[in-house]
Amino acid sequence: MERHEIEAFLTLAEELHFRRTSERLGLAQGRVSQTIKQLERRIGVPLFERTSRRVTLTPVGRELRDDLAPAYRQVEAAYARAVAYARGVDGVVRVGFSSQWVADLVLDAGKEFRKKYPRCVVELHEVPLNNPLGPLRAGDFDLQLSEFPVAEPDLTTGPVIFSEPAALLVPARHPFARRDAVSVEDLAKTTLVTIAGDIPPLWTEHIYPRQTPSGRPIPHGASAPGFPEVQSLVASGAGVSIASLRARDYHARPGIVYVPLRDAPPIEYGLIWPTTRHTARVCAFVDAVLTRASRPAG
Template identity: 60%
Template sequence: MERHEIETFLTLAEELHFRRTSERLGLAQGRVSQTIKKLERRIGVPLFERTSRRVALTPTGQQLREDLLPVRRQLQRAIDRAVATGRGITGVLRIGYSSAMVAEILLKVADTFRSRYPDCEVEIEEVQLFDPFGPIRSGQVHLQVTERPVDEPDLTLGPVLLSERRVLMVPTRHPFAQRASVSLEDLAESKLLSVAGSVPQYWLDHHYPRQTPQGRPIPHGQATTYWTELLNLVGMGKGVSPASEAAERYHARPGVTWVPFQNAPPIEYGFIWPTSGENARIRAFVELCPSVVRPRTPGAAGK
């Protein structure tokens, strides 16, 4: 059997509908019917039972389907491996992340990536917020998903992988904890805790501003090295700090209440990679993501 015959038969065996099969394969309906009839003549028995209302596999057709499915998978793996080798999608791709829900998504995409490109291994590792660009500049990771904004001349910005609603972590006994929501102006009424380290000032100003949209100063408290330290300080009543809504699923703890912002932009997590280090592995992984990850709008149930 030729490959197009295998594909036509298996697609019809799945759809059990000639029109849908033709649309899925991009073939004329008559071509699908002709291919199936040719197979049936070659085998000597019907593969499908056809009536005006339904299409069903015969016992012989069912057996052929079960025998051909592994053949199709093997053919596809062979083609994928040849394409991957030709495009240079081999070796190891190390990907960095800075939040738990991003890691969850990357692991899911990595599973699909490995099955499509079996000669390329994917390794996922955490990148700390206090040094967001150190690992990617040193070559420790080749590709990274990190919180926007990113404005670095040596780094290429890829697509946004995830966008999450911004919330404010507040001590449970804080007056804000009783509110349905807070605004950016409310930050002037509490001490804002932030991260410290090799973090660009433009990034800090975006996530931990020094003044409200109306120009009121925002008091700042302790700056910590690790984001989880902020969580502990909030729980101890030392101040408030922004986070993404999904982070509560991973970091909920007694003493901390998560209050939605009314007017703050979402937190966006996007791909970055060294401009000089772009390669086929990086492009293939980034291009694969939309087919694996369902787009999520902010507010759907992140550091």
């Protein structure tokens, strides 16, 4: 396989959308489609199932993705290390994090990074939930580890680093608070409290859906600029909200109960950096995060 075929296949396997894949790769959509078709002809079986509404991996496609992705990341990391060594990695790398559990992983990765590149300094900065991409675009961060999905033409996304089960924040006296778990369909019976600000619609629609899988509308109510304000609104009875289930370990407070959303997709976290600022430091820190994430915690 040629490098451009590997990149096209793995990016499409992640995005499952030809337009977003072409935007990430900076190629025409027809070129991506042609590359995938040529690869499928050479392998001899379809790698993707395509309809007018969706793109999915075939069983062979899933197996190829699972076999190929780790090896490709190793090649990319080896290349980045060689470039970093040749150029000399020094200076400050500014890393954004969107939650405390993300910060824990970034801190661990930073320790490994500093051992390898002692001339570098790692600075951590919290990503504002009401403007999750603004500081990155403004140059305040070199890269960040935060919630997916992100599909912006000026930003590059790495692989999913880890994922967490979703949960519903409900007032302690709410009927849902007495359940072991709730369904996404139950959201039609509630009012969602959301984060508001300069947030890409793709992210908002994914985290705070406006309808259930069966098509029932989900009412949206009050909004807030950050998570502490969301908690206060929920505790006051203004509605319920969606967050990572892991938030209860870091943000437990009176008046709120975290109830697992048993059939909701997990909340995924990945690395993001400006495409035009793909520096040796960024490559090296991405490698450090991938290395740390591949090992068990502790």
